[in-house]
Amino acid sequence: MPSFNFDIGEKERAGSRFLSDVRDELQRALATEKSRRKITQQEIANLLETSRAVINRQIMGLENIGIKRVAEILWAIGWEPYFEARPIPEGENEFIRPAATTPREPDSDNRTARASALDDRKKNEKDKTTSAADLAYAE
Amino acid sequence: MATPDNISTLTRIRIPLKRGEFDEREFHAMPSLVRFLEEILPGAKTGVVEAAETPAAQMDTLLRKWNSGKPMAYSRAFSNLKPTARGVWEMKTADLRVFGWLWRPKVFIATFAGLADDYKSQDGNPPKESYAEARDRVVWTRDRLGLDPPNFVTGAYNALV
Numbered sequence: 001m002p003s004f005n006f007d008i009g010e011k012e013r014a015g016s017r018f019l020s021d022v023r024d025e026l027q028r029a030l031a032t033e034k035s036r037r038k039i040t041q042q043e044i045a046n047l048l049e050t051s052r053a054v055i056n057r058q059i060m061g062l063e064n065i066g067i068k069r070v071a072e073i074l075w076a077i078g079w080e081p082y083f084e085a086r087p088i089p090e091g092e093n094e095f096i097r098p099a100a101t102t103p104r105e106p107d108s109d110n111r112t113a114r115a116s117a118l119d120d121r122k123k124n125e126k127d128k129t130t131s132a133a134d135l136a137y138a139e
Numbered sequence: 140m141a142t143p144d145n146i147s148t149l150t151r152i153r154i155p156l157k158r159g160e161f162d163e164r165e166f167h168a169m170p171s172l173v174r175f176l177e178e179i180l181p182g183a184k185t186g187v188v189e190a191a192e193t194p195a196a197q198m199d200t201l202l203r204k205w206n207s208g209k210p211m212a213y214s215r216a217f218s219n220l221k222p223t224a225r226g227v228w229e230m231k232t233a234d235l236r237v238f239g240w241l242w243r244p245k246v247f248i249a250t251f252a253g254l255a256d257d258y259k260s261q262d263g264n265p266p267k268e269s270y271a272e273a274r275d276r277v278v279w280t281r282d283r284l285g286l287d288p289p290n291f292v293t294g295a296y297n298a299l300v
Binding site: 001003008012016019024061062063 | 144145147149150151152153154155157158168173176177188189190191192195196198199200202203204209210212215233
């Protein structure tokens with residue numbers, strides 16, 4: 001079975017997935033409160049002295065949202081954030097950073113990640129014999 | 140027996156998942172979608188919505204949600220195109236549109252993907268492709284792929300997704 005591993009890189013993944021998790025949790029909290037007491041985005045915007053459009057864009061992921069605003073939106077609906085950091089268990093970090101005492105070239109993280117991504121890409125290369133008719137249309 | 144796992148035209152799309160996350164749903168792609176992931180997405184920029192995340196990061200989020208079985212918000216992340224009886228579905232992010240169908244519950248066959256701006260009218264100009272055209276492309280491909288019948292499933296959202 002051919003497979004392709006879609007990988008945007010560990011650093012990018014760490015950031016965007018955390019953001020996605022925070023947004024999902026924010027949306028879950030809002031949905032819960034909305035069904036419980038019909039709170040609207042306009043009411044939240046009023047409490048935060050901003051516009052409904054801004055709140056909507058932040059909740060939907062169309063606008064960058066800072067951790068302060070996350071806490072403010074949750075405050076507006078009577079919730080609070082809970083955050084905990086923890087070390088990644090040994091062996092589960094795909095890119096092992098060199099020891100702090102090892103001199104590193106500038107941008108070495110990115111180059112290592114790119115080399116790793118290239119290797120993955122080569123692994124994914126495969127001969128795809130596809131029906132010309134299927135593709136002619138799909139293109 | 141022709142299933143997505145043994146038909147050479149399709150590629151299973153996987154994504155690195157964290158500990159505690161497992162492949163709960165399947166995402167298979169036609170070659171044009173694989174090329175989109177490899178060649179177009181890495182350099183794609185956010186469109187008129189000016190999203191905070193790059194389209195590539197949006198795709199990572201979308202695939203992670205689908206593959207790991209997380210909730211897919213109906214209409215915001217995953218919805219069926221009208222008429223729903225034709226069983227064509229759209230996965231979407233701020234900047235991306237992915238069209239395909241459900242061969243079986245939790246098994247999505249993605250036919251092609253595009254940038255959201257290509258499906259919107261802008262400055263009075265029509266979109267590059269209409270939703271009706273996108274839907275017809277999916278149906279055309281599905282009818283010729285040769286997967287075991289039934290070609291697609293329909294039903295209640297929670298039962299399918």
